[in-house]
Amino acid sequence: MLDSLLSLLAVFAILLCAYAPGRIAVRHAWSDLDPLTTVIWSMALGLLCGGLVLTLLAIAGLLDRVLIALVTIGTALGGAVLLYHDVCEWMAHRKSLPRLKPDTRSPVGLPGRGMLFGALGLALVALVTSLVSALAPPTAGDALCYHLDLPKTFLDAGGLHDLPYDENATYPLLTEMWYLWGLALNGGVAAQLMHWVAGVLLGVAAIELARPILGAPWSLLVGVVVWLVPGVSNQMTAPLNDVALAAFTTLALAAGQRAWMDAGDRRWYLIAGLMWGGAAATKYTALLFVPALVVVVAYQWYQCPGRRRELLLAMATVACVAISVAGVWYLRATWHRGNPVYPFMSDLIGMQGPAGHADKTPLGMAPLDWWTGAWQATMSPERFGGRGHELGPLFLALLPTLMFARRLRGQGVLLVLAAVYCVQWYVLRQNVRFMLPLVPIGAIGVVWMGVELRRLALWPRAIASAAVVAMLALGALFPLLRSRDKVQVALGIESRGDYLERNEPTYRAAQIANQIMTGDARLLSQDYRAFYFDCPVTRESSFRRRSHYDQQLKSPANLGRTLRARGFTHVLLAETVSGPGIQFDPTLRRLVDAASVADAQSAPLRLLAYEVVDTDGARRRYKLLALR
């Protein structure tokens, strides 16, 4: 329990630390924002600011745990004072604050009290159970491969440095800078909780985006729908980056929308630029919004000839600010790899990228595939990245029925933007988690259709409403079920080590390796999950592809000497014995076997061998060997 409390305390300190600069900026720019808007933009700007400061420290080679902790605690104290002051002020003037009035901003009155509290209750279940899951030590594959491993490596090294055998090392890594923050203060769990925070931010950003379209009361339900999306609640439990990206893109859209609606307040364009920069610094997928935004801007250019100058200025502002925020990551990729979006588009640029990538577009270009794409992605998410990232049935059930709904001002533009994004998703990379940035836009449509269901005749309305309630309840049920085996470790009944022994295949090898390996040890591993190893870990497949060490061996007996000459001291072999999922390349395993047959004296020495059932249900065998 103490471990969980310390992790929560670390994240709380980070949030207070982020609140301070964000609140100062928001207060400086606007004095008339309501509390929710103030908190949303203060946190968003503060977290972006924190990520950028850590990026600059990393580039300068000044990353230091003590320095980060001292600055965080000092700024967090300032943030606490500011927050206390704000809460006192809001409490004192609560009667004059903007309220959810039945006669404002909604063409159909308020949502029923029962409906509102029921939906908020379901969202609370999803958020709390996701928090419980996020308090368990991280075991998500991609997180252990690079989302957590890279910040850990950079933190240990004191700054950003090139990792030539890590294909992910030159990605945009703003979210990973948040994880670095959590790692510096506490560890993997605090880092993981930062993505849960990003999920909360996504929900409130969706509310912010929906308010001018649906009105304040109904926009709360947009946040609820977002939090009840299974893919969102699942990603909030793991330190990945799709939810963080979705939060940034939603905030960027909300800021752009405010700027366009509050004509003349160009400060919101500046905020939009910052948020688009944050999105582009989080994941390459943000670039899919560029063509979508071009279409929307072209439409506004045609529709509003009187505002073309403003539009031009807005585009220039947003682009300049976004490039200033995110450009450093693309320059870094160009510097180290010669490709700003490495490893993507490598073929187009005429460069060598990683080989052996599986087909990322399960749907073909046939008209029938286009028509049934949404159905297939909803019903068979396993084919599109996994059921853990699925969007759930609400969007497929309600968005097509918008054709019978009244049109909402502002919704059409968002739907066009989403449609252009969807086309690119379909053509480039059909993974359901890459649809998460569209969830808030879809949620606005879902809530509006939910409102319009009231206009159905009695029996169809009753049937449709019952089905929608069932879908929302499913959205709360999934995170509840997922948290079952994590409650004990979150409450401290089970130790984090025991939990990892049960759930993380590489943990046992990492424990042994961390005990026996000395300072100059270096591991060559077939499994990419390197986070729990203290020593530097090199991916065997990347190393083999670049060095061709396997082809340079004159005899298998030379394997140990050859790898030691390259700086390695140990190897970790991984093999899928049975079941689905990743199949490891057998080259190194065969070479080790051949070396044992050729000369048992000089062959790698087995230190540990075990079999485990991985989280995907596959049985895998691991061997930790010392090179001789």
Next chain:
Amino acid sequence: MRRRLRQARRSVAAALLDAGDARTDEPTISGWRAWLVATWIVVVLGAYLWGIVSTS
């Protein structure tokens, strides 16, 4: 009072809803359209639940 409230609601609706939408004033979605909406939602939910059960 009621009339003023109704007028206020209409003006809010006009502000939020797209101008020129011919269906704005329709009080209900009736007949086959209502049943189509309800049927589609139920079919999606049913197929989704079936997918979960059949893959678990």
